[in-house]
Amino acid sequence: MDRIRIRGGNALNGTIPISGAKNAALPLMIASLLTDDTLTLENVPHLADVEQLIRILGNHGVDYTVSGKRLAYDPASGRTIHFTARTIVDTTAPYELVSKMRASFWVIGPLLARCHKARVSLPGGCAIGTRPVDLFIEGLRALGATIDIENGYVVAEARGGLVGNRYVFPKVSVGATHVMLMAASLARGETVIENAAREPEIVDLADCLNAMGARISGAGTSTITIQGVSALSGARHRVLPDRIETGTYAIAVAMAGGDVTLAGTRSDLLATALESLRHAGATIEDVPNGIRVRREGGGIGAVDVATDPFPGFPTDLQAQFMALMTKADGVSHITETIFENRFMHVQELARLGARISLAGQVARIEGVPRLAGAPVMATDLRASVSLVIAGLAAEGETTVSRVYHLDRGFERLEEKLGACGAEVERISG
Numbered sequence: 001m002d003r004i005r006i007r008g009g010n011a012l013n014g015t016i017p018i019s020g021a022k023n024a025a026l027p028l029m030i031a032s033l034l035t036d037d038t039l040t041l042e043n044v045p046h047l048a049d050v051e052q053l054i055r056i057l058g059n060h061g062v063d064y065t066v067s068g069k070r071l072a073y074d075p076a077s078g079r080t081i082h083f084t085a086r087t088i089v090d091t092t093a094p095y096e097l098v099s100k101m102r103a104s105f106w107v108i109g110p111l112l113a114r115c116h117k118a119r120v121s122l123p124g125g126c127a128i129g130t131r132p133v134d135l136f137i138e139g140l141r142a143l144g145a146t147i148d149i150e151n152g153y154v155v156a157e158a159r160g161g162l163v164g165n166r167y168v169f170p171k172v173s174v175g176a177t178h179v180m181l182m183a184a185s186l187a188r189g190e191t192v193i194e195n196a197a198r199e200p201e202i203v204d205l206a207d208c209l210n211a212m213g214a215r216i217s218g219a220g221t222s223t224i225t226i227q228g229v230s231a232l233s234g235a236r237h238r239v240l241p242d243r244i245e246t247g248t249y250a251i252a253v254a255m256a257g258g259d260v261t262l263a264g265t266r267s268d269l270l271a272t273a274l275e276s277l278r279h280a281g282a283t284i285e286d287v288p289n290g291i292r293v294r295r296e297g298g299g300i301g302a303v304d305v306a307t308d309p310f311p312g313f314p315t316d317l318q319a320q321f322m323a324l325m326t327k328a329d330g331v332s333h334i335t336e337t338i339f340e341n342r343f344m345h346v347q348e349l350a351r352l353g354a355r356i357s358l359a360g361q362v363a364r365i366e367g368v369p370r371l372a373g374a375p376v377m378a379t380d381l382r383a384s385v386s387l388v389i390a391g392l393a394a395e396g397e398t399t400v401s402r403v404y405h406l407d408r409g410f411e412r413l414e415e416k417l418g419a420c421g422a423e424v425e426r427i428s429g
């Protein structure tokens with residue numbers, strides 16, 4: 001199994017290109033199930049999760065081609081992939097495929113909308129909480145589906161098709177909002193979703209669905225209205241920049257020091273997180289086609305953060321920010337409000353000398369002047385990159401094992417950091 005070796009102590013200077021967002025690309029790819037026409041997605045990141053979803057969609061009958069050479073990758077513009085679901089050949093998403101990735105469960109929405117039935121295994125994904133699917137089930141039931149759980153599968157049917165309705169989410173869910181958007185687009189009549197997720201990836205999906213002929217308004221607010229249409233067509237859509245990758249590299253610069261331009265991204269996608277980083281001592285400014293992040297001299301300020309749905313501080317940056325706080329001048333508190341078990345990086349950061357104590361959902365981090373490199377283990381996607389960030393500022397060598405977690409969501413990480421002066425290398429085998 002591959003490992004990542006980091007020799008700490010170098011500042012970061014240069015430019016890092018930001019890839020298309022994993023968490024936008026996945027629902028956009030799934031939307032290709034809604035039409036027999038071709039959906040072309042630009043700026044698709046080259047990630048393990050994307051490749052896994054290509055396999056899952058292939059099982060349902062989605063063909064794909066990559067512009068230019070098959071699977072060719074253009075670092076300047078990302079990949080363009082054409083997805084065509086001429087006919088749906090199978091409405092079952094099997095355990096072997098779905099258990100590897102949470103988002104694959106979301107095929108339930110388009111399958112139900114287009115084929116009026118779906119049998120989808122309960123999902124897997126990062127082990128950061130229990131992550132139930134009750135909101136998906138209740139939402140789809142509100143659109144007229146009958147749903148049972150049988151042998152680990154969610155079995156859904158909508159004889160005669162889905163019917164629009166009003167549904168109020170009791171809790172904000174990104175995935176369940178994606179699924180309701182896709183399902184309601186092909187339902188009869190109007191659907192109103194209240195307490196919808198407001199993440200930029202929701203807006204990206206709604207924009208793409210509208211380009212395919214859907215009639216969605218209000219995406220990006222808590223109330224989304226969808227007028228169902230009888231069929232959707234193909235479209236061409238560019239995946240928005242990855243705000244979590246953006247925030248991760250911004251935090252890495254704050255941690256290691258230096259001056260880096262994050263190219264191809266936008267500060268409005270992560271304003272709250274950038275504000276916290278400014279409080280921690282980073283200088284951040286918009287530049288043409290990106291963001292410039294600097295920390296040249298001066299210590300790292302201790303800053304308290306609490307995760308929240310968008311536009312709050314993203315849970316997907318919590319581990320990275322904690323890594324930064326391990327070297328802050330003073331004590332900070334980080335509260336995780338989205339997932340009940342997303343502190344697995346704490347004991348790994350402790351191996352590097354971090355002083356962190358946990359009380360329920362609150363971590364208390366006492367900044368230390370010095371971290372020392374050590375072997376550590378990645379436990380989930382964002383935890384793994386938090387260890388890389390800590391390693392950049394640790395004395396000596398840090399080796400991160402189980403980097404398959406990292407490969408789910410960070411494209412060419414060693415190359416991107418290496419180009420800015422970090423000593424980061426992948427050790428194969």
Ligand SMILES: CC(=O)N[C@H]1[C@@H](OP(=O)(O)OP(=O)(O)OC[C@H]2O[C@@H](n3ccc(=O)[nH]c3=O)[C@H](O)[C@@H]2O)O[C@H](CO)[C@@H](O)[C@@H]1O
Nearest residue numbers: 023103131132133134135136172173174175315316338339
């Ligand atoms: C592929 C993708 O985009 N993943 C993101 C998505 O995950 P995901 O869509 O799985 O996250 P949700 O927004 O659904 O989860 C938020 C909370 O709601 C709970 N919940 C969710 C559904 C449900 O039916 N019942 C229920 O109780 C979850 O357990 C969690 O505690 O949003 C999360 C929150 O921003 C991010 O951390 C993930 O990176």
Ligand SMILES: C=C(OP(=O)(O)O)C(=O)O
Nearest residue numbers: 102103125126316381382
């Ligand atoms: C938790 C994440 O992914 P998933 O929802 O696929 O587990 C993530 O992207 O940080």
